[in-house]
Amino acid sequence: MALTKKTKTNPNFLLIALIVWAGVSGLYIVQDLWRNGLSAMYQAGYEKAVSEILVRSQSCQPVELFVGEVKTQLVSLECLQAAQAQAEQQAAEQALEDEDES
Numbered sequence: 379m380a381l382t383k384k385t386k387t388n389p390n391f392l393l394i395a396l397i398v399w400a401g402v403s404g405l406y407i408v409q410d411l412w413r414n415g416l417s418a419m420y421q422a423g424y425e426k427a428v429s430e431i432l433v434r435s436q437s438c439q440p441v442e443l444f445v446g447e448v449k450t451q452l453v454s455l456e457c458l459q460a461a462q463a464q465a466e467q468q469a470a471e472q473a474l475e476d477e478d479e480s
Contacts, residue, residue: 434441438457443450
């Protein structure tokens with residue numbers, strides 16, 4: 379009779395161990411997918427924000443950025459350089475016109 383009891387206990391123990399192993403493995407897989415999924419979403423959001431800033435800055439208009447109470451405006455350096463060159467050219471043309479009138 380002792381052999382029969384041991385045989386009944388052993389399959390129950392294996393079944394419980396298998397269920398616990400499957401549960402722990404399932405939790406690990408879900409947690410890993412959750413972390414990787416969140417990381418991918420954060421990266422996609424970051425890339426979208428940066429690409430939107432790049433597109434808006436190409437229009438040579440100030441781009442407003444803010445985080446909470448902190449706020450700033452960005453302008454493309456190329457736009458500033460082009461505006462400065464245009465202002466210098468207009469100043470030079472104005473100086474020539476002023477000399478001609480004198």
